[in-house]
Amino acid sequence: MTFLSFLISGLSLGSVYAIIALGYTMVYGIAKMLNFAHGDVIMVGAYVCFFATTRWDLPPTVGVLLAMVVCTVLGVLIERLAYKPLRSASSLAVIITAIGVSYFLQNAAQLLWTSNPKVFTSVVGNSLIKLFDGRLTISVIAIITITACIVIMAALTWFTGKTKMGKAMRACSEDKGAAQLMGIDVNFTISVTFAIGSALAAIAGVLLCSAYPTLMPTTGAMPGIKAFTAAVFGGIGSIPGAMIGGLLLGIIEIFGKGYISTQLSDAIVFAVLIITLLVKPAGLLGKQTTEKV
Amino acid sequence: MKIMGKASRSKVITYGFVIAAFVIVQLLKSSGNISSSLQGQLVPICAYVVMAISLNLTVGVLGELSLGHAGFMSVGAFTGVVACISLESIIPFTILRMTVSIIIGAFSAGVAGTLIGIPVLRLEGDYLAIVTLAFGEIIKNITNCLYVGVDKAGLHVNFLTDATSLNLSEGGRVIIDGPMGISGITKLSTFTMGFALIMVTLFIVLNLIDSRSGRAIMALRDNRIAAESVGIHVTKYKLMAFATSAALAGAAGTLYAMNYSTIIASKFGFNTSILILVFVVLGGLGNIRGSIIAATVLTILPEMLRQFNNYRMVIYAIVLILIMLATNDDNLKGFLSNLRNRLLPSNLRKGKKGAENG
Numbered sequence: 168m169t170f171l172s173f174l175i176s177g178l179s180l181g182s183v184y185a186i187i188a189l190g191y192t193m194v195y196g197i198a199k200m201l202n203f204a205h206g207d208v209i210m211v212g213a214y215v216c217f218f219a220t221t222r223w224d225l226p227p228t229v230g231v232l233l234a235m236v237v238c239t240v241l242g243v244l245i246e247r248l249a250y251k252p253l254r255s256a257s258s259l260a261v262i263i264t265a266i267g268v269s270y271f272l273q274n275a276a277q278l279l280w281t282s283n284p285k286v287f288t289s290v291v292g293n294s295l296i297k298l299f300d301g302r303l304t305i306s307v308i309a310i311i312t313i314t315a316c317i318v319i320m321a322a323l324t325w326f327t328g329k330t331k332m333g334k335a336m337r338a339c340s341e342d343k344g345a346a347q348l349m350g351i352d353v354n355f356t357i358s359v360t361f362a363i364g365s366a367l368a369a370i371a372g373v374l375l376c377s378a379y380p381t382l383m384p385t386t387g388a389m390p391g392i393k394a395f396t397a398a399v400f401g402g403i404g405s406i407p408g409a410m411i412g413g414l415l416l417g418i419i420e421i422f423g424k425g426y427i428s429t430q431l432s433d434a435i436v437f438a439v440l441i442i443t444l445l446v447k448p449a450g451l452l453g454k455q456t457t458e459k460v
Numbered sequence: 461m462k463i464m465g466k467a468s469r470s471k472v473i474t475y476g477f478v479i480a481a482f483v484i485v486q487l488l489k490s491s492g493n494i495s496s497s498l499q500g501q502l503v504p505i506c507a508y509v510v511m512a513i514s515l516n517l518t519v520g521v522l523g524e525l526s527l528g529h530a531g532f533m534s535v536g537a538f539t540g541v542v543a544c545i546s547l548e549s550i551i552p553f554t555i556l557r558m559t560v561s562i563i564i565g566a567f568s569a570g571v572a573g574t575l576i577g578i579p580v581l582r583l584e585g586d587y588l589a590i591v592t593l594a595f596g597e598i599i600k601n602i603t604n605c606l607y608v609g610v611d612k613a614g615l616h617v618n619f620l621t622d623a624t625s626l627n628l629s630e631g632g633r634v635i636i637d638g639p640m641g642i643s644g645i646t647k648l649s650t651f652t653m654g655f656a657l658i659m660v661t662l663f664i665v666l667n668l669i670d671s672r673s674g675r676a677i678m679a680l681r682d683n684r685i686a687a688e689s690v691g692i693h694v695t696k697y698k699l700m701a702f703a704t705s706a707a708l709a710g711a712a713g714t715l716y717a718m719n720y721s722t723i724i725a726s727k728f729g730f731n732t733s734i735l736i737l738v739f740v741v742l743g744g745l746g747n748i749r750g751s752i753i754a755a756t757v758l759t760i761l762p763e764m765l766r767q768f769n770n771y772r773m774v775i776y777a778i779v780l781i782l783i784m785l786a787t788n789d790d791n792l793k794g795f796l797s798n799l800r801n802r803l804l805p806s807n808l809r810k811g812k813k814g815a816e817n818g
Contacts, residue, residue: 256788263741264784266734271777399590434601437594445579
């Protein structure tokens with residue numbers, strides 16, 4: 168039974184990582200940049216939902232929607248102001264700018280909302296489901312998180328595969344110049360990608376803080392790094408890869424905590440990542456590009 | 461020959477610049493014109509300068525993005541301090557003990573760099589970056605679970621238990637206490653030591669860049685396939701740059717740690733690695749003098765912004781973004797290079813490029 172309950176909490180944590188990793192991987196796929204500020208967008212989303220539900224007493228669904236709207240606007244704004252002028256700059260310059268944006272969001276949050284941790288009230292309450300005569304307890308939030316992840320995954324697969332915008336996204340990630348020649352508005356497509364990624368980050372923020380209710384300006388940093396790891400683990404740029412990477416990472420983390428050592432769980436996660444990359448240098452589902460001379 | 465001459469002149473300028481800065485600071489110090497907060501920053505600045513120069517070797521000269529440089533600083537800090545505390549009775553002379561500790565710190569970080577580098581340097585680009593990030597986090601995590609004590613029988617090391625199970629004999633002392641880190645360090649670092657370490661670092665890095673090996677490393681950065689096809693051993697030279705960079709970071713770590721009375725592993729996390737990377741990128745990739753200036757200015761800047769109180773880190777972030785935008789915006793960059801093309805004849809520009817690495 169402990170195995171099953173570990174598995175479920177692993178899947179739940181992994182689902183959060185997967186949702187964040189989707190944002191990383193989509194942005195990487197299309198803009199070829201590591202968006203280090205993504206983790207902090209999560210934090211902003213969680214704060215917006217927190218204030219909406221506790222201060223203004225809005226229903227949780229409205230809180231989540233509001234968080235999504237705010238994060239979408241924020242994501243698009245960040246892209247327009249900070250990343251767009253650097254479209255053709257070296258990747259290192261873009262990374263440093265992303266780090267600057269991340270510093271900015273964290274410190275602005277600290278100014279606005281202070282660094283005192285807030286206790287996030289779960290959007291669905293803390294009810295538990297007991298199975299097998301109470302030997303296995305599952306929190307409702309875990310089920311909702313896993314369901315949300317599956318729904319988002321299915322929706323994104325449909326979106327990128329079937330819709331016109333999705334096709335434009337894939338075209339841009341393949342070859343921006345050719346996409347432009349075919350009449351695709353590359354800048355708009357990139358903005359849409361950032362918007363989707365940020366909206367997902369808001370959902371992830373709410374789900375994360377519902378399961379782990381401490382909310383601080385630095386809340387998003389570590390999950391952000393973990394999700395980034397998950398995206399690389401699954402093969403950055405690949406949407407199913409982000410999903411698998413996120414889920415596996417969550418499961419490994421919870422199993423590591425439960426069976427090996429709580430203190431070493433992060434080290435175990437990163438060690439698995441390193442070993443995977445040494446065997447499969449482009450991640451689990453990443454495309455191995457052959458070098459032409 | 462002309463380019464070589466320029467390179468060595470540029471080296472002299474770099475050394476002279478550091479010496480001049482040292483002399484000015486010493487003069488200001490003796491006349492009491494430096495605020496106490498800035499005086500407290502002098503050793504950290506030296507440590508950050510060494511960190512920035514060493515990271516520049518990996519990122520600027522070798523051309524591989526490393527996001528775990530603070531991990532090596534951590535290795536150097538912890539082994540250096542452990543060495544310094546356990547050598548207390550053997551080497552009573554502090555400067556010598558400090559030097560030995562720094563060398564031990566550098567050596568262990570260099571070993572860690574080599575061990576990590578062998579598997580990691582096979583990867584490329586963003587994947588290499590994420591793996592160095594992962595190693596930095598692993599080092600932090602492992603140090604958090606490490607317990608080290610010293611008594612008459614020598615060093616006792618324990619992993620994942622607690623300080624009491626070290627079984628120290630009478631008069632023994634716990635040095636690393638897991639997540640609590642090391643406390644009760646005698647502050648031995650001085651500004652002069654920091655200056656000496658910067659000079660040694662400069663000597664090592666500048667000479668490495670200007671050597672046959674250095675040119676091989678830069679060839680790998682510019683075009684790995686072409687370099688490999690003229691017989692440059694990829695792993696050997698990549699590892700040489702990476703391990704040297706790690707060892708210097710270790711030395712900086714010891715210097716940094718010996719400036720505080722307590723030191724904990726989480727100080728050397730991802731954020732510190734990023735901080736150093738910001739120094740390197742803002743100073744200019746491959747530009748050693750730029751790294752020195754950027755590290756100094758950006759360490760002092762948050763202090764200078766103290767009057768803005770809570771707003772200072774926000775301002776710091778905005779300044780960072782604006783600098784990146786100003787130096788990388790296409791329109792501005794195109795305008796500047798146009799200007800340079802018009803003003804400088806092409807042969808002069810080539811000479812300038814060679815000297816940029818000095």
